Amino acid sequence: xxxxxxxxxxxxxxxxxxxxxxxxxxxxxxxxxxxxxxxxxxxxxxxxxxxxxxxxxxxxxxxxxxxxxxxxxxxxxxxxxxxxxxxxxxxxxxxxxxxxxxxxxxxxxxxxxxxxxxxxxxxxxxxxxxxxxxxxxxxxxxxxxxxxxxxxxxxxxxxxxxxxxxxxxxxxxxxxxxxxxxxxxxxxxxxxxxxxxxxxxxxxxxxxxxxx
Numbered sequence: 001x002x003x004x005x006x007x008x009x010x011x012x013x014x015x016x017x018x019x020x021x022x023x024x025x026x027x028x029x030x031x032x033x034x035x036x037x038x039x040x041x042x043x044x045x046x047x048x049x050x051x052x053x054x055x056x057x058x059x060x061x062x063x064x065x066x067x068x069x070x071x072x073x074x075x076x077x078x079x080x081x082x083x084x085x086x087x088x089x090x091x092x093x094x095x096x097x098x099x100x101x102x103x104x105x106x107x108x109x110x111x112x113x114x115x116x117x118x119x120x121x122x123x124x125x126x127x128x129x130x131x132x133x134x135x136x137x138x139x140x141x142x143x144x145x146x147x148x149x150x151x152x153x154x155x156x157x158x159x160x161x162x163x164x165x166x167x168x169x170x171x172x173x174x175x176x177x178x179x180x181x182x183x184x185x186x187x188x189x190x191x192x193x194x195x196x197x198x199x200x201x202x203x204x205x206x207x208x209x210x211x212x
Contacts, residue, residue: 001092001160005081032155062086101166108152116142
């Protein structure tokens, strides 16, 4: 597993739907090294901290392998690395390989898996098509959010090495399936709720799902 592209960007104002929107989804590749701090990479910034960034969304990785799928789905779209707003475009690390609580060393930093990405309307702004949000969710190709356990420098090309496997073995792919169709696996939803290993917002979603 490795980092194919290291991507950062500052918020910018764009025009969408007849209004101005500030978003940090537009990122660009850099070689590094870039220091990964507790809440983000240096040179990177989120626009709306109520739904982006913070402890549980400090670093976002998206598998390069998914780009082939999206190129088949959107043949006329230009899809450079960083198109999904990811900080890391990775090779060899997919949603089935990343379990909640797993820890990985990337360069000098150590990060822990926290949750999948649940896209907002700003992904539609990035692609210039609102339907990408539903298509993204339906695809199960969410990418992986991490919190920072140990700060350190990351460089394009760094290996990604697993240094701890969480014993619960609930993958990001499992969480995606439970989110898309909770009735298909109620025992999994109950397990997610009982273990309390998801960040508060996502955990609350599954609590409400059980109580509906």
